[in-house]
Amino acid sequence: MSVFFIIxxxxxxxxxxxxxxxIKESLNFCYDYKFTNSIGEATQIAKKAYNDGYxxxxxxxxxxxxxxxxxxxxxKDALLGIIPAGTxxxxxxxxxxxxxxxxxxxxxxxxxxxxxxxxRCNGEIFINAAGAGLDAHVADCVNNEIRLFxxxxxxxxxxxxxxxxxxxxxxxxxxxxxxxxxKAWLVTISNGKYYGGGMMxxxxxxxxxxxxxxxIVNDVRKTEILRFLPRVFGxxxxxxxxxxxxxxxKVIVKSLTPILVHTDGDIIGVTxxxxxxxxKAINIIR
Numbered sequence: 001m002s003v004f005f006i007i008x009x010x011x012x013x014x015x016x017x018x019x020x021x022x023i024k025e026s027l028n029f030c031y032d033y034k035f036t037n038s039i040g041e042a043t044q045i046a047k048k049a050y051n052d053g054y055x056x057x058x059x060x061x062x063x064x065x066x067x068x069x070x071x072x073x074x075x076k077d078a079l080l081g082i083i084p085a086g087t088x089x090x091x092x093x094x095x096x097x098x099x100x101x102x103x104x105x106x107x108x109x110x111x112x113x114x115x116x117x118x119x120r121c122n123g124e125i126f127i128n129a130a131g132a133g134l135d136a137h138v139a140d141c142v143n144n145e146i147r148l149f150x151x152x153x154x155x156x157x158x159x160x161x162x163x164x165x166x167x168x169x170x171x172x173x174x175x176x177x178x179x180x181x182x183k184a185w186l187v188t189i190s191n192g193k194y195y196g197g198g199m200m201x202x203x204x205x206x207x208x209x210x211x212x213x214x215x216i217v218n219d220v221r222k223t224e225i226l227r228f229l230p231r232v233f234g235x236x237x238x239x240x241x242x243x244x245x246x247x248x249x250k251v252i253v254k255s256l257t258p259i260l261v262h263t264d265g266d267i268i269g270v271t272x273x274x275x276x277x278x279x280k281a282i283n284i285i286r
Contacts, residue, residue, distance in 0.1 A: 003056045006034060011086040011087070016062075019101055026105055032054070042059070050078050058081035059083065060085050070125060081108045092104075116284050121275050128194075130188065132260070134225075137166050140260055141158035145161065163225065168218075169259050171253060173252070182218055185220075189214055190215065213247055214251055215243065215245050216245070252272065253274075261273050
């Protein structure tokens with residue numbers, strides 16, 4: 001069975017194209033490939049590859065590229081492989097897929113497939129995490145304003161810049177019919193543990209358990225947020241008084257004033273948004 005690679009050449013500020021050059025040197029099986037040229041094109045390429053008979057489709061890029069490929073393969077009998085080569089690579093981190101090219105290729109060659117959950121949001125499909133509030137504004141800043149840094153450093157720079165202009169918001173969160181009202185910095189809905197370039201926002205999240213994990217960071221001073229967020233990289237924030245976590249299968253997030261919402265690091269609009277788990281929707285090699 002042949003394999004199809006989808007490469008986003010601009011992922012990771014150009015890292016993906018360097019990764020692909022190294023990958024080609026190691027391939028000893030039948031394969032085909034195509035580069036993306038625009039946002040959303042990975043979805044169309046993956047759909048065509050599947051319709052042409054390819055049942056193993058590999059995403060070479062970051063979380064945004066992965067999300068586009070996932071949209072094409074959700075609910076189908078194809079196998080999804082991941083070569084992390086983007087800025088964040090957060091879902092790959094949850095699955096334990098390393099950045100090392102040789103090791104990630106070995107997973108594709110020797111690993112087994114597992115059924116994973118996806119998340120639906122107002123007609124969109126994504127795989128890792130969504131956020132409303134500070135994290136979405138930081139993601140928007142990373143995508144549009146930060147040019148000098150990559151990876152984790154890009155997110156840290158964007159966070160510092162965003163904190164100057166963003167404040168906690170009044171939100172209403174409906175989790176399987178239970179209403180929570182909070183003044184919060186952010187609300188995240190997680191399938192994976194990590195987002196934002198390695199921040200372990202929800203250590204309890206499992207992408208195959210049939211549940212969404214909802215994390216809330218409530219109102220504290222900005223100076224406290226600066227002390228709080230570094231703890232998130234190691235998952236040590238879960239005992240902080242500002243942090244709450246819940247689980248459910250359907251989550252609706254509303255806010256008094258519309259705030260940005262991201263899915264897998266890409267802005268998809270503003271609140272209100274509705275999220276629902278789609279259990280065992282995709283087969284992933286890990």
